[in-house]
Amino acid sequence: MNSFQIITNNPSLEGELSHRYPEAPIDVSFRKLSFRSVLTAVRDEIHGGAKLLSHPLSGSVKPLETPYKSVLIERRDGADLDLDSLSLIENAIQACDKFIEQDRIHIPELQKDFQLVDRSLILTAVDSLLSDF
Amino acid sequence: MKLELGKIFIKDIRFAEKTALQDGVLSVSKDDLREVALSEEKIKTVSFDIAKPGESVRITPVKDVIEPRVKVEGRGGVFPGVISGVDTVGSGKTYCLKGMAVVTAGPIVGFQEGVIDMSGPGADYTPFSKTLNLVVLCEPKEGTEAHDYERAVRMVGLKIATHLAELSKELSPDESQTYETLDLLEGMKAYPDLPRVAYVQMLQSQGLLHDTYVYGVDAKKILPTILYPTEDMDGAILSGNCVSACDKNPTYVHENNPVIEELFKQHGKTINFVAHVITNENVYLADKERSSNQTAKLCKMLHLDGVVVSEEGFGNPDTDLIMNCKKIEAEGIKTVLITDEYAGRDGKSQSLADADKAADALVTAGNANQVVVLPKLDKLIGTLDYITKIAGANADTLREDGSLEVELQVITGATSEVGFNKLSAR
Numbered sequence: 001m002n003s004f005q006i007i008t009n010n011p012s013l014e015g016e017l018s019h020r021y022p023e024a025p026i027d028v029s030f031r032k033l034s035f036r037s038v039l040t041a042v043r044d045e046i047h048g049g050a051k052l053l054s055h056p057l058s059g060s061v062k063p064l065e066t067p068y069k070s071v072l073i074e075r076r077d078g079a080d081l082d083l084d085s086l087s088l089i090e091n092a093i094q095a096c097d098k099f100i101e102q103d104r105i106h107i108p109e110l111q112k113d114f115q116l117v118d119r120s121l122i123l124t125a126v127d128s129l130l131s132d133f
Numbered sequence: 134m135k136l137e138l139g140k141i142f143i144k145d146i147r148f149a150e151k152t153a154l155q156d157g158v159l160s161v162s163k164d165d166l167r168e169v170a171l172s173e174e175k176i177k178t179v180s181f182d183i184a185k186p187g188e189s190v191r192i193t194p195v196k197d198v199i200e201p202r203v204k205v206e207g208r209g210g211v212f213p214g215v216i217s218g219v220d221t222v223g224s225g226k227t228y229c230l231k232g233m234a235v236v237t238a239g240p241i242v243g244f245q246e247g248v249i250d251m252s253g254p255g256a257d258y259t260p261f262s263k264t265l266n267l268v269v270l271c272e273p274k275e276g277t278e279a280h281d282y283e284r285a286v287r288m289v290g291l292k293i294a295t296h297l298a299e300l301s302k303e304l305s306p307d308e309s310q311t312y313e314t315l316d317l318l319e320g321m322k323a324y325p326d327l328p329r330v331a332y333v334q335m336l337q338s339q340g341l342l343h344d345t346y347v348y349g350v351d352a353k354k355i356l357p358t359i360l361y362p363t364e365d366m367d368g369a370i371l372s373g374n375c376v377s378a379c380d381k382n383p384t385y386v387h388e389n390n391p392v393i394e395e396l397f398k399q400h401g402k403t404i405n406f407v408a409h410v411i412t413n414e415n416v417y418l419a420d421k422e423r424s425s426n427q428t429a430k431l432c433k434m435l436h437l438d439g440v441v442v443s444e445e446g447f448g449n450p451d452t453d454l455i456m457n458c459k460k461i462e463a464e465g466i467k468t469v470l471i472t473d474e475y476a477g478r479d480g481k482s483q484s485l486a487d488a489d490k491a492a493d494a495l496v497t498a499g500n501a502n503q504v505v506v507l508p509k510l511d512k513l514i515g516t517l518d519y520i521t522k523i524a525g526a527n528a529d530t531l532r533e534d535g536s537l538e539v540e541l542q543v544i545t546g547a548t549s550e551v552g553f554n555k556l557s558a559r
Binding site: 053055057059061062063065072088092094095098100102103104107110113117120121124128129132 | 521
């Protein structure tokens with residue numbers, strides 16, 4: 001059965017999502033991973049049949065200039081590999097690798113802002129998804 | 134649709150007891166403007182400063198830049214749907230205060246605002262070192278959320294610009310220019326032999342703090358649509374975003390979009406400039422498909438021969454750029470794309486996060502990862518508290534001698550993807 005999932009390393013997302021959309025059929029898979037590892041985790045899901053629903057490079061804050069990344073996917077058990085999703089995630093990982101990790105991503109007082117931007121961007125994707133129902 | 138744009142050249146700005154505009158000199162009363170600014174309830178305090186071209190002044194963190202404009206004849210008012218009503222704009226007569234800008238500043242999201250240097254090497258990289266800048270620094274009330282703060286600062290900038298532009302209503306402009314776009318049928322009759330060209334403008338619309346407004350509507354909620362190119366000159370499109378400083382389009386750039394200017398210069402000579410098509414850059418992939426499908430459809434409906442497409446931002450919008458390009462080209466319409474690059478500090482990496490063989494005509498506005506050193510300047514308007522945190526900077530940015538080593542990303546307008554600055558590459 002198909003289901004929706006957000007793969008994220010943003011600890012603020014789950015609470016906000018369930019607060020805003022208590023009934024939303026979306027599972028939040030929080031993982032303690034780096035920005036790049038979130039992308040590779042998404043790639044693994046795509047190889048397992050999942051389809052990308054949000055752009056992996058959403059946001060103006062570039063890869064490695066923020067620690068947080070959330071990506072919305074549709075899990076499709078047993079489905080064929082979605083080549084468009086694979087191409088997007090591979091391009092995103094390649095784009096990620098050209099950025100130098102910024103030390104500012106570890107600054108404690110910036111974490112809330114980084115989380116806010118990532119959270120708000122993925123929630124616009126959730127808005128669009130829910131309006132499709 | 135025909136618009137006469139009257140230009141009133143501003144030669145100087147100074148603080149005075151009373152706000153007035155005479156002989157090209159703008160006198161500004163801080164008390165007067167403070168009253169305008171504090172009408173926004175989320176703003177706790179506001180302060181003002183003036184920065185002039187050539188001065189040893191650095192302004193940061195910069196949010197938006199706005200050119201004051203006012204409607205003097207014809208329908209509607211400037212910044213429709215936000216400051217004025219929702220009448221369709223772009224016709225009649227509008228006055229603008231040329232040579233100056235209202236620059237809003239404040240640490241809305243600490244890592245997303247920009248830098249304007251008024252002299253030195255940094256000044257060469259920002260178009261806003263050439264304007265007389267009235268800087269408006271806004272501080273929010275305790276507990277104000279980032280998006281409420283953004284909205285409040287956006288409104289303060291627009292209100293102050295409008296307030297100042299009103300001063301010119303009874304004046305005679307120093308120079309006037311008329312722009313006209315004929316209706317589709319008349320245009321076809323008038324220029325039967327010229328290629329039909331439109332401008333497709335992609336608007337930043339990824340979400341909170343990444344928004345653009347069209348007649349007051351959040352651009353992520355629009356289907357692509359068609360404007361007369363002069364509507365933009367009356368502020369129909371305005372910036373509500375806090376994205377990378379180098380390649381976001383401040384409101385000033387929307388009012389003075391150089392793609393529109395250049396297409397008008399060629400209109401009736403080498404091309405028939407038919408329309409301004411606007412589309413968005415959403416995060417949700419199905420939205421991207423929908424918007425690029427609609428954009429290509431509109432281009433076909435307009436029976437175009439060619440389009441110029443401009444992007445706003447990096448990464449996620451690269452996908453919209455390529456989708457627009459592929460789908461418009463598939464309709465038999467030639468495309469030229471304008472973008473900037475994130476090609477790494479050495480410029481050797483892949484420039485865009487997406488590509489396609491249909492994208493065979495592309496103009497770059499420079500590499501945002503290019504490193505520059507900005508020497509210490511005598512005066513700072515704003516604060517350097519965020520300088521090591523903004524996109525394109527790092528902990529070593531602020532050097533012992535007070536100079537800054539940064540990527541072009543931090544400089545407002547440095548790699549403008551509508552070509553408002555001078556950078557490019559071959």
